Amino acid sequence: MVESQNMVKEARYLYSVARTGHMARLGSIGIQENNVYTVPYKDIAAIVHACEAKPYQTEDKKLAEEWVLEHSYVIDQATKMFGTVLPFSFDVIIKGDDDVVKDWLCRDYEHLAGELLRMQGSAEYSIQVYCDYDYLEKMVLAKNQELGDLKNSIEKEPKGKAYLQRRNLDLKLKSLTRSEAGWLADQFCSEIKPLVKELKTAGRTSWTPEKYRGKKLLASYTCRVSKEAVKKLGEVLEEINCKEGFFVRFTGPWAPFSFVCLSGAG
Amino acid sequence: MNPEKESCLVEVLDRLLNKGAVLNADLIISVAGIPLIGVTLKAMIAGMETMLEYGIMEDWDKSSRELYARAETHLPLFPGEQILYKAFGYLREEEGLIKCWVPGIWNITSHRVILWIKTPGKVLFETPLENLRVLRVPASHEVRKELELIYPHGSARISLSDRNEFEEALAGAAEAMVVVRNHLVITSG
Numbered sequence: 001m002v003e004s005q006n007m008v009k010e011a012r013y014l015y016s017v018a019r020t021g022h023m024a025r026l027g028s029i030g031i032q033e034n035n036v037y038t039v040p041y042k043d044i045a046a047i048v049h050a051c052e053a054k055p056y057q058t059e060d061k062k063l064a065e066e067w068v069l070e071h072s073y074v075i076d077q078a079t080k081m082f083g084t085v086l087p088f089s090f091d092v093i094i095k096g097d098d099d100v101v102k103d104w105l106c107r108d109y110e111h112l113a114g115e116l117l118r119m120q121g122s123a124e125y126s127i128q129v130y131c132d133y134d135y136l137e138k139m140v141l142a143k144n145q146e147l148g149d150l151k152n153s154i155e156k157e158p159k160g161k162a163y164l165q166r167r168n169l170d171l172k173l174k175s176l177t178r179s180e181a182g183w184l185a186d187q188f189c190s191e192i193k194p195l196v197k198e199l200k201t202a203g204r205t206s207w208t209p210e211k212y213r214g215k216k217l218l219a220s221y222t223c224r225v226s227k228e229a230v231k232k233l234g235e236v237l238e239e240i241n242c243k244e245g246f247f248v249r250f251t252g253p254w255a256p257f258s259f260v261c262l263s264g265a266g
Numbered sequence: 267m268n269p270e271k272e273s274c275l276v277e278v279l280d281r282l283l284n285k286g287a288v289l290n291a292d293l294i295i296s297v298a299g300i301p302l303i304g305v306t307l308k309a310m311i312a313g314m315e316t317m318l319e320y321g322i323m324e325d326w327d328k329s330s331r332e333l334y335a336r337a338e339t340h341l342p343l344f345p346g347e348q349i350l351y352k353a354f355g356y357l358r359e360e361e362g363l364i365k366c367w368v369p370g371i372w373n374i375t376s377h378r379v380i381l382w383i384k385t386p387g388k389v390l391f392e393t394p395l396e397n398l399r400v401l402r403v404p405a406s407h408e409v410r411k412e413l414e415l416i417y418p419h420g421s422a423r424i425s426l427s428d429r430n431e432f433e434e435a436l437a438g439a440a441e442a443m444v445v446v447r448n449h450l451v452i453t454s455g
Contacts, residue, residue: 017287065275065279068279068282069275069278071282072278072281072282086287087286087287088286088288089282089283089284089285089286089288090282090283090286092287092288125269126277178360209274230269234267234268234269235267237267238267241267248267249270250267250268250269250270251269251270251271251272253269253271254281257281257282257285257286258281258285260286260287261287262287262288
């Protein structure tokens, strides 16, 4: 494109790429009630709305959140209409009109169609396993003879020695509980892995749902699961959830935000 | 169990602002070659401090520079305490069951070793130089260079890109502290 940045007035806000070769109107469901439609090329299409060539910016946090939710809603609707889509991050705006979008689809067709095929029939889910730390500690104490004996002997010791021994016990118990937790997390992961197409360990978030407050996050995964495997995965997670001291949060389906890979595209 | 479609706003924001596909800068709106993928919104929602702390928005535009200046804080020092060395690095944190590397600025002062996070201005770790030992430990990650700080009441695993420099600075600071102390002893005696 030879046009300079300043001269571009028109732009297209990009929500996702879907598998459809048809022009379709999704209605005024976009950010700020913009009309959302498809720009098809062969059997794939970009889902966009026409906008000015400038990013969505605001100082109003509430409004910003609203926009993000609207973006999310369009992706959900597109998924309902066309099956799994390639979701785009917020505020990806292509400079130019529908023809520019079409040029991009044409140039990157192989990559986009390949990625759509890879995602077909699957969706993203997130799994968090929480545990009751006190329960886990009790479990470790009950299993470990040496620690049990140490705990019993502390009662009979004089104050000073008892204090030191209690500290020693605490340290040992913490370390063993940590290894036990690590072992359990690996165990759960090995049960989940065969049922999913892809699995990523999710980072720690600062937010814990109300229901799980006071519990420790043992493991957090984001996985891409095929439609057929969701039920089985749910059963495996239910088994974990039924174990005393463990709580599973299973959410989804979402568009494959964490798995779509377009590096080199564009 | 069936998956719940319930997702809180924090999760939706994380998914849409930090994940999802993006395109190369030549196709999308950019300023001076920097893609404008909701930079301002991401900053506002995902936490301004994170972006400022890692310099993502430094020299970006006037308003963010101003914001950066407003957000800048200074490491609180004791009277007479001087900063001798500063470098970006990490501290290994093991909180309950979750282990992670917490980023910040490692400061060696004439009195202490401190991990400082500029925004919002917080000391994440500190220990006096006295009786502090440092050990090289095998890396748990192929590019990460790790050290163990051993102090009288515990130890901490840390990581810096240049550990030689850190060790040297630490040795220098400890030496200076001994010299000062001897001087005090002599003069007070």
